Amino acid sequence: MNKIITIGREFGSGGRELGRRLSETLGYAYYDQEIVAEIAKRTELSEQYVREIEEHHTMFSYPIHIGRTLSTGFNSVVEQHTKIYGEQSRILREMAEKSDCVIVGRCADFVLADKDPFRIFVYADLESKLARCRAKAPENEGLTDRELKQKIAAVDKGRAKYCAFLTGRDWGSKLNFDLCVNTTKLVIKEIVPVLEKLFQ
Amino acid sequence: MNKIITIGREFGSGGRELGRRLSETLGYAYYDQEIVAEIAKRTELSEQYVREIEEHHTMFSYPIHIGRTLSTGFNSVVEQHTKIYGEQSRILREMAEKSDCVIVGRCADFVLADKDPFRIFVYADLESKLARCRAKAPENEGLTDRELKQKIAAVDKGRAKYCAFLTGRDWGSKLNFDLCVNTTKLVIKEIVPVLEKLFQ
DSSP states (O other): OOOEEEEEEOTTSSHHHHHHHHHHHHTOEEESHHHHHHHHHHHTOOHHHHHHHHHHOGGGGSOHHHHHGGGTOOOHHHHHHHHHHHHHHHHHHHHHHHSSEEEESTTHHHHTGGGOOEEEEEEOOHHHHHHHHHHHOGGGTTOOHHHHHHHHHHHHHHHHHHHHHHHSSOTTOGGGOSEEEETTTSOHHHHHHHHHGGGO | OOOEEEEEEOTTSSHHHHHHHHHHHHTOEEESHHHHHHHHHHHTOOHHHHHHHHHHOGGGGSOHHHHHGGGTOOOHHHHHHHHHHHHHHHHHHHHHHHSSEEEESTTHHHHTGGGOOEEEEEEOOHHHHHHHHHHHOGGGTTOOHHHHHHHHHHHHHHHHHHHHHHHSSOTTOGGGOSEEEETTTSOHHHHHHHHHGGGO
């Protein structure tokens, strides 16, 4: 069976960087934005639309009775969302079957539970996430600290909603992970050779 | 400054074993039960009494107004508890100043916060803790699964109470640790060489 590492992460905690570096060190495939592109291709929806749905999970803010009409009737929005999430699960499974890999986000730990992935969650305190967002993402330049904090909270709220919808679990609850790494004081470059040893 | 590793742990998760093995591998001092013995010596209370107080934190079940009389008057029980916790803090600081060390429990991560300890929390799912308790502690032989689960819950409740009293924090909340290790699927012997790399 291929070795699968899944990375859950708080926005701004450096989870993506950790995943990418770990995949490079281990020589594993790395999947993150590639998943969006592949979903877009297969569903014939635009990448931007897929990303929008994935990030904001707007379906879950609809009144619950709309969600419940899924089994008896469809509207096009619900249909598109269902298509995206279904395709995503299929793609995750295909990736896991292809080779050893690191998959960031998308509740891959849950979707691939039968493949016994090693489940990492990356988190940090708010100040540290703020600093990382400032340092790494030029698109945050125009935001005040308050706005950036709101952005961080909004992204993580979307992830929590998606996780609750798909898995029925509390997002980020440590019991759903094998290892939780706090990047507040740790330097990601320095953790990677440590984590590498887990998979040798 | 000495390297300090603190280990918080759920009862039955193997945190103590992880701490001991890590200290042996790193050549650090290891403190756990030694703290009880030292407190007993300094306070002239029996080891058994100190352990009882440390494990059950019975003071914290008293009505809050008894706690508040601390500043204006004493009763002997409150006085003894205060003595134990005060002595414990002093001992933790002395240990941290003596050499590199691993300290298990006792909210050492909080007490020694100014010494920038590396804070590990060890946890596991209930079934795995149950199995570990069965395998490691002969004194649990006479207990049914239900009784053993109650024991696990009671010990951790005591730890949570103590943590809340001393630190005002939620016990086991991942944000208060640098690394949280789930021993449900991981073999402790195999994690130690991985963690070792963090301190080299």
